[in-house]
Amino acid sequence: MSNTTISASALAIGDELLSGKTRDRNIGHLAVTLTSIGVTLREVRIVQDDESAIVEALNDLRSKYDYVFTSGGIGPTHDDITADSISKAFDLPCIYEDKAMELLSAHYKQRGLEFTAARQRMARMPEGAVHIHNPVSVAPGFHIKNVYVMAGVPKVFEAMLSNVIPTLKTGTILLSDSIISFHGEGDIGTPLGDIQNDNPDISIGSYPKFAQDGGYSSEIVVRGLDNEKIAKAILEIKAMLNSLD
The missing domain is CATH 3.30.70.2860 (Alpha-Beta Plaits)
Incomplete structure (x- = not known):
């Protein structure tokens, strides 16, 4: 354990959070988990499903804190634009990542479901990003530099976070x-x-x-x-x- 302060921020993405239709549960879980390993959550933002808003917030947060954790917007629907927005923030192409495509294809084949274009969207991420394992529903999150991109569904977010925690730098526990x-x-x-x-x-x-x-x-x-x-x-x-x- 280091004696330095490790800082973090959270970026929750989704129109449903801002409208009140969905109540966020991920920020509280993130805060408790990070505190337990000596990482201090310094700032939280919630933004709508808008590419420019996501890019602006992400670029600001990742320049100020050691880590940024995002939640939401990596599903199969048209308004799941987090992967595209993260790619734009890093000025990288958003690709259908080969390993993610293989994982998802095998998953839906096993379930007897068609691997549709919508489902394939969940394999998209910035070129060079590293998977965050998803033991709940297979579709991976991803990690690029100091940004960790995870699902908005609390059960999936928590499972992904548990896989991220062992890889983080830790500071003195508060x-x-x-x-x-x-x-x-x-x-x-x-x-x-x-x-x-x-x-x-x-x-x-x-x-x-x-x-x-x-x-x-x-x-x-x-x-x-x-x-x-x-x-x-x-x-x-x-x-x-x-x-x-």
């Missing part, structure tokens, strides 16, 4: 501890900010919770790379809360 406060955020906001300023190597977040019976609390979470620094901040927060009782 640690955390928390304490529950029953004081209003308006009461703890200023002193909590003072504690944050005095402890620049950790981050402090406050997350309110409302119970069905009308009760209120907030979870104060302290995150960082050093357990001693986290413990110091927790003690200061406890002392601050006690002073408000």
Whole structure:
């Protein structure tokens, strides 16, 4: 494990996400998985099924972060344009990749289904891209430079990601501890900010919770790379809360 910070971003692609017809489940899974190996998810974007929007977002994200993970738009229909868009972003031809064609052809033959032109679209990817194995539905994702392109269906996305994780660089795993406060955020906001300023190597977040019976609390979470620094901040927060009782 390295002591450096490894950064990542996510690009979710699909009109259905922006319309609310489909609720994204992949970003949360990605965030938890990356955090567990010391990769920090820094930014998430959702874009429509529009080539120029995908290209613009991808080129910006891949220039800023160590990794970019995309989801959606690699299926067999006309609006699945992710492969074309990634190819354009890298200025590479989008090809029917030979190994992907063989995998899919054999898969549909085994199922007694015609390997139609629509199904063949799932073998398309930028020239030189490397497969991401798909144990669920065979059609591969692909990896090119620091970009990992995966399906939008959560079960398939998760399976693909599990195959990608062992290949990634890892950083120092983010640690955390928390304490529950029953004081209003308006009461703890200023002193909590003072504690944050005095402890620049950790981050402090406050997350309110409302119970069905009308009760209120907030979870104060302290995150960082050093357990001693986290413990110091927790003690200061406890002392601050006690002073408000």
